[in-house]
Amino acid sequence: MEDEPRPGRPVTACGDANISKVLVSLSDDRRKTCEEISTETSMSRTSVFRVLTNKLNNNKKFSKWVPHLLTDEQKESRINFSRNFLRRFQTEQNDFLGRIITGDETWVYSWDPETKR
Template sequence: MDGIIELESSPAHQNFLRYDIRVIIKFSVILGKDASCIHKDLVTVLGENALSIQTAKKWVKAVSEGRDDMRDEPRPGRPVTACGDANISIVLVSLSDDRRKTCEDISTETSMSRTSVFRVLTNKLNKKKFSKWVPHLLTDEQKESRAYFSRNFLRRFQTEQNDFLGRIITGDETWV
């Protein structure tokens, strides 16, 4: 399945599938554009979501050699299912009992591999391990608080310079 690239800065807020981008590349090749020119155009429209120059060159070469179908070709091997909805639910249930469980504990309990459990926790559930698994994303209130204290520290540093830095005590938040 082709992924969707969302353009936040685009005035039309359009979504581009990888397939769409490949068709644009095909059209540009027919117009006689080279890979670097096509890549430059894609970066202008898609910004940081544009494909790499190497990928653009690969598709320009494929189109130039006569490839008509812009869809992904089937890939060999077993599809990745470790981060599927079923496994996410299993990990959530296991974690709801005790948030201090390790990946190995959850792995033993659920019969999933440790790496799969870790992938689900960090990539899908956005959790980070301190002394217990906690959500990694900050709330708006936490972001505002950190911005407030950062501005305050910056103001104090500008007035007090090295005296201020000498009074800062740092520590690990997990014990607080």
């Protein structure tokens, strides 16, 4: 089974060339809006948004584009912390567990994020 040829131009908005354009623009300043990136790259705002969210897995947090997934360094750091905790537990047993302080996962920011103004 094969697709029959269809008229029209193939979709190239999310191609490798456009992804690299968006990456270059974003590397200068992660606080850029989709509109600013679209004027720099000569792409539509929707295409820029699609590249940022679908292809690069970025989210807009506190007016800054950040990767949705952990970086390799963050993953390695978590593995190292877990290994150190396991090693300490094996040597100290229950004494180690008594020294752990836990809390809820509520994040309270005491600073205001930078704005473009």
